Amino acid sequence: MGSTLRVGMVGYAFMGTAHSQAWRTVNRVFDLPLRAEMTAVCGTDRAGVAAAAHRLGWAGHCTDWRELVARDDIDVIDICTPGDSHAEIAIAALEAGKHVLCEKPLANTLAEAEAMVEAAARAHPGGVRAMCGFNYRRVPAIALMRDLAAAGRLGTVRHVRAAYLQDWITDPGYPLVWRLRRDRAGSGALGDLGAHVVDLAQHVTGQRITGVSAVTETFVKERPLTWGSTRRGRVTVDDAALVVGRLDGGALASFEASRFATGRKNSLRIEINGDRGSLSFDLERLNELAYYDADRPAAEQGFTTILVTEPHHPYLSAWWPPGHALGYEHTFTHQLRDLIDAIGTGADPQPSFAEALTVQLVLDAAERSVANGAGWTQVQPPLPSLL
Amino acid sequence: MGSTLRVGMVGYAFMGTAHSQAWRTVNRVFDLPLRAEMTAVCGTDRAGVAAAAHRLGWAGHCTDWRELVARDDIDVIDICTPGDSHAEIAIAALEAGKHVLCEKPLANTLAEAEAMVEAAARAHPGGVRAMCGFNYRRVPAIALMRDLAAAGRLGTVRHVRAAYLQDWITDPGYPLVWRLRRDRAGSGALGDLGAHVVDLAQHVTGQRITGVSAVTETFVKERPLTWGSTRRGRVTVDDAALVVGRLDGGALASFEASRFATGRKNSLRIEINGDRGSLSFDLERLNELAYYDADRPAAEQGFTTILVTEPHHPYLSAWWPPGHALGYEHTFTHQLRDLIDAIGTGADPQPSFAEALTVQLVLDAAERSVANGAGWTQVQPPLPSLL
Amino acid sequence: MGSTLRVGMVGYAFMGTAHSQAWRTVNRVFDLPLRAEMTAVCGTDRAGVAAAAHRLGWAGHCTDWRELVARDDIDVIDICTPGDSHAEIAIAALEAGKHVLCEKPLANTLAEAEAMVEAAARAHPGGVRAMCGFNYRRVPAIALMRDLAAAGRLGTVRHVRAAYLQDWITDPGYPLVWRLRRDRAGSGALGDLGAHVVDLAQHVTGQRITGVSAVTETFVKERPLTWGSTRRGRVTVDDAALVVGRLDGGALASFEASRFATGRKNSLRIEINGDRGSLSFDLERLNELAYYDADRPAAEQGFTTILVTEPHHPYLSAWWPPGHALGYEHTFTHQLRDLIDAIGTGADPQPSFAEALTVQLVLDAAERSVANGAGWTQVQPPLPSLL
């Protein structure tokens, strides 16, 4: 663990806080080729970023991300800002020879995402690595899901049934935060939540979504600018989205994303049915994976609730004894474990920007379908130069 | 209980067996204005129907339903045949002045369904009653769901999320039974399973589906004519269907029907999210209803699993003490309870043929959407004369 | 099905109603060597028993069980009365050459129970059969539990953890019904509920309980004679009991019975842990059995929720398709299926009176332990003459 990996992080809100906890923890738990150093954090508000640096444990801080990118003593840029700034920061960082970890979604527009993929491709030969932060791939139960699917335990996949359900804006008095404005967030539930389930569907099955039909709705069309304010603004993103799709292996898929699913707080659910078995997961019980093995004796078949806390489960040998639950934040620690390991060994961290782009392409097709009365819409293949 | 209701049943397979159990039981459990008599059962196979009559407890039997319809000593015709014969039998029975209970789906074609509605309308002034057998409305938990929704406990409905998942034909060796042939069954998972969830969505919310986008798939396109046979035939119905819709109250809805959901045996699920609460049900745990009441104190909110076996729950006061579970067959007994009560008191049993037609209209729109590349398709309103 | 089995039932309250439903149904569902005829029902209240006979479907009725026992046209006496009359009726019936089905607990006192076992032993050579109605053995999930245990799937049993939890008398205003009076009921939660879990523990493991330590409590010591009455009487049975025991195979066991477990309506739970696996059941979800198979691959272990509704599950091939739930009353139908089959084939129905006596002996040891400050108390072996 002689070498260090010096980190500069941009943004210190929800995602920045979660990433900080992960940077602080990852080398305490995992044996890795590099030791992370929390070098500096960047944010536009001078007092805010100083307080955040102190609280979250960053050695330095600044207010201009360009400064961070320009520093010699920083090896990786961790982008935790809203999607409208991802492309600019990531491309600059890659061009400056920094590794990049960029929060999902990759970008707010397809053009930006493609530019990011191109920048990553240009930087790759120089040993620079780029990764998109689809942290839920690192839930141990999801990793086990992929392992079982990759081992053929599902057989031919027939159905993917995925949803990401929250309820935090059901109250019409909830204010018009940046996530509800298209200029900042790019999209609403579709891009914020739908991106996760689209990524997981492709990741777990190892297949691509080829076409979609989609419908979206904005239930509450205007909101106060702040809690209780009489000044109101227009909600310019979707509150909920329903997407039907097909995978290139022949399966049907359904995706739902909603911020109006009363009582569902953070329910990212994905179920996959194949002719040899099924797998089912809900993020509200993130330590559990339900597995139906159709090869078992007939009278003993059923969904097995695997408590994914055993040393032989993904990521678990570094943690606590069996049955001792992990939480949400561990997904970020695992993400960094994989990133540091990839950087240290010269491997390519996953998902790459190119892979994250495939999610954007699905979301883009969904938006085109919405504009076309839910008509079936082919997902555009990535540019050949990006493959 | 002086008067009797003399019953003639057509068909004695799965549905006929379930109905027989209900006719035999209903007056033993409920206090009703009429006492059912199991007068005769009809089926095309002479030996088969004789054995069924003996086994299931029917006093007589015959092989021609016209004979049944013509008998003076029969008050109600209970139609348990495949959908292709529903219209002919039902219309003849109604014209003969018999009450009719007809299994769902109402008919295999829209034209037949409309003719049945017209026949029911013509017979109604003469005191003749017609009911379609959407038995799941009579699961006590579903009845409670409707009661809570009707009392306004959901507030404004935002989402309906419904699926009916089975897995009995995932094996490609499963033979080409009548349910897999369009000429007999009319449709596949969409009509058989989807009809139930479409009916429940409208029944529980009290709203109508106004438009849909739909996709279907036949995963296994050919099957042996019987188990192990080398003679094969073409599957002419869908194996699975995904439907996205909108309700007239503004909610988004998703419907899924599949016979390829490995591990899901009889999982009819419906969840409704409103801005004041949510309700969620799964037929595989049919004695339970999950209710999220957003009006409760913040720290105590969550989904309450109501064990729907208390005397103050629908239908339950006639059964066992609290906590003593009911099963699938009780839905048919409750259906007859409501039918007999309606006939005995002169009320209109629900769902009427006209209401069942609204389900057919949604399925019809779904099939038109499928033919049109999942494009958004308005659900046709019922003919004004039928309202 | 040429021969008939003519039934006379004593008692027509809760148990009598449940038994009637089963007698009416059993030959409609199962192929059996004898056809049950509901010949007559007996009860002390003349109007009540007449109404019950009409409602429940018994051909005749009387007010003196001796009359029933004396009739030539009755083959089996079904005893559904409180425990204080079991011995007298059962012994008279056996001596009159009638088969006997007697509700649990076998008797209110050990002496009565032993006399019943002796009477059954005397009658047996003449082809007369006696069975005690521990209906929960016939929950398909419990039958599957026993099958798996008998097949060695648990390995060496280490723990039995059983409880029967209800809450119907938590309200101190609930009146002093017969179940709360020692002279009628013999015992409280211990005998009414505890008897079931003691029987299941022995039945599923195939082992005997050898010693116990027990504590009981009567939380509400006086109650109104009827709802709202100012006249009050003393509760002379236990409200709850906790029993710790050992099985002859070396396992530890815990049993709990309570009528004060608020929110638990009919929660009979039993879990068995062995060194090769575990089984867990809860009557509030009676169609499910949880099975942990420690022989599975390490990363795939977990409790499998088996939906016990498949044709290859016990009793199920006669019922509905997979996933179509059964209910409480089916346990009685299955009990009659096994009784009729045993009588028809000359086999011994289970549990015999002798086996039911072993439950009484455990309850007796528990009561002696309570009287002895929870001190360890050996369960008395059955009289050698009764083995």
Added chain:
Amino acid sequence: MGSTLRVGMVGYAFMGTAHSQAWRTVNRVFDLPLRAEMTAVCGTDRAGVAAAAHRLGWAGHCTDWRELVARDDIDVIDICTPGDSHAEIAIAALEAGKHVLCEKPLANTLAEAEAMVEAAARAHPGGVRAMCGFNYRRVPAIALMRDLAAAGRLGTVRHVRAAYLQDWITDPGYPLVWRLRRDRAGSGALGDLGAHVVDLAQHVTGQRITGVSAVTETFVKERPLTWGSTRRGRVTVDDAALVVGRLDGGALASFEASRFATGRKNSLRIEINGDRGSLSFDLERLNELAYYDADRPAAEQGFTTILVTEPHHPYLSAWWPPGHALGYEHTFTHQLRDLIDAIGTGADPQPSFAEALTVQLVLDAAERSVANGAGWTQVQPPLPSLL
């Protein structure tokens, strides 16, 4: 946050690792009057403790805890060693004016525990604080459980039903680790696991256990010294314990502790039934609390699964948005939050040594009951001088 709290930790195995993660995290998440500094860690193995200090983030390290206690630059001693050294270290630390956090169980013998309570009482006037580490009190769901109980929402408590079930030594080849030796561990499942549930039962209800009856068993009496070794030693502690008790408010309680509950990995369960409601918790789903409110409308009663991740739940406002799960390690962070807050404000952290002693007294009574054939045994009151 000007002042610091300089920490010396003794022991760096499982508990030491968990405590380190908490010390590293607590000030990053919570606003507290003191900032913890991880000054030094102590362990007997020189190389081991040096590596642990580096990995876990302790500034210094040593091999003699007396050295740690003697240092001027340490404010609090955190004891993470096996129980046989708790008393000596804790008493020395308290006498040296250090605050003490001591892992549970407080000590291996009652005499040691009492000496520790006395030492804490002597040190208290000087502003020195002592706390025992019953970390599960700080599961947010458990804290909410106590809040609801303390608010009277349970009414009169009738039942406590608690168990701590694990399965890590079901394999007879599992070696004779220190936890299986009485000289190191003091007791087996009873003291290790039973201590937790006894503490929670008293903590949540606010009542004391007054008497018990207990049974223990050692299923595997000899084990290899290490995995695969032919050298074997005698297991000198219990593998499982069953304890029945009474609370001073009149409730019955049952406690089970086992390391042979196959399939139960870390299942600490506690359910409390009162006449106004019930609460139920399982550590394997630690973000959930089930609450039955008997005051709700009759048709809507049931167990509500509260996802304890809302900002208005205990400890949660400092963490992630609703629905984002916490894990096992967070209990230690919360424990430190409360400890630091108490030290910083001069309050008394809970549970005090005196309160932890009450758990020891219950375990002592259980052991005396075991020795006395499960006979009822009064729990000895704490010495008056210690109250």
